Amino acid sequence: MALPRTSSRTPLRSDAPSHRAMPSESFSLPLAVMASLHPKRHRNRMTILALLALISLSTYIFCSQFSFAISPAFVLQQKPTTPEQIVLGLEPMRQARLAQAKKKQTKHSFGGREPVTLTPAQELAAVSSFIASLPQNMIPLSVDPALPIDPELVLDFDTRSPHAMEEVELVVEDVWTRNPVMLYCKLHSAVSRELKGILEDMNLRPPPMILEVDTRDDGEVLLPILSRLTGSSEIPILLIGGRPVGSMAQIREMLSTGELQRLVKSSGAVIGGGKRRKHHRK
Incomplete structure (x- = not known):
């Protein structure tokens, strides 16, 4: 009797685990x-x-x-x-x-107030009053002469106070009352000597305030400031009543016509009222 043929291959169990059936397990491995x-x-x-x-x-x-x-x-x-x-x-x-x-x-x-702003005429009066008050008053060389000067440098009161502008007007009036004739000149200048001689012959009272710019330590700053404020680029500069008169040629012409004398009198100066210097005879 012939026995049934059997296969040498072991049949696979249905419940055996299959690695091909679970490919996603590799993603669950730790880092x-x-x-x-x-x-x-x-x-x-x-x-x-x-x-x-x-x-x-x-x-x-x-x-x-x-x-x-x-x-x-x-x-x-x-x-x-x-x-x-x-x-x-x-x-x-x-x-x-x-x-x-x-x-x-x-x-x-100062309560948020700014210093007063000076007009050119007020600035000229403030600078002139500052210089004429004391010989040692000098304008700092750090000042830019092309710009308006800081009022605090030349005024001795609080320029931020509510009444600062009123005090500025008092300074303007006072400086030209005390110095109705003021001359900015040079010591070593023939034209300056000529103008000084003209004023000396007038024998003024009060005497003219003469300031020699080239002998001052602040001359290099003062000269361009005066030029900016007066419109005159040359020295001498003659101020009568706080106003520049003009060039030397104009002053000579005004002297010959009597206009110069009239301006001097209207400024408050007295011609022939000063004390003349006594000349000692040898």
Whole structure:
């Protein structure tokens, strides 16, 4: 009797696990296992993360230090900066901050009022009064003669007070009353000597105020200021009643027609009223 043929192959059990049937299990492995499987990729990723962290930290530190360096408190407390800071533009910022802080402090101290603004005629009177008051009164060489002078430099009262303009008018009136004839001239000048001789022959009372610009320490600043305020670019400059008379040629013509004498009298000066110098005979 023939036995039935059997297969040498062992039949597969239906309940045996199949690795092909569950391909998604590889995604559930821990990161460390994946890193061990792909060590080169893991090192590259960690290097990139470290570089990003270093860049972020450096950016944060730089921004923090720069924002502190340009803060108002830091700028105001700094002493003169180094060349590196000047290159970065911190020095102009510091100066601007200081000027702004000083302006705010000044406004707060005086109720927010600004100094009075002088007209050219008022500025000429203020400068002339300042110079004629005391021989040691000098205009600072740091003053820009092309710009209106700071009233606080030449006026001895609070230029921010509500009555400052009234006091300016008093200064204008006082300086030309005391000095109806004022001459800005040069010591070493033939034209200046000629004009001085004309005034001396008038024997004025009060005597003319004569200021020799070339002998003063502030002459290089005073001369362009006078030129700006009077419109005369040359010395001598003769002021009668606070007004410039004109060039030397015009003064000679006015002297011959009597116009110069009339202007002197209208300013309040008295011709022939002064004390003449006694000439001692040898």
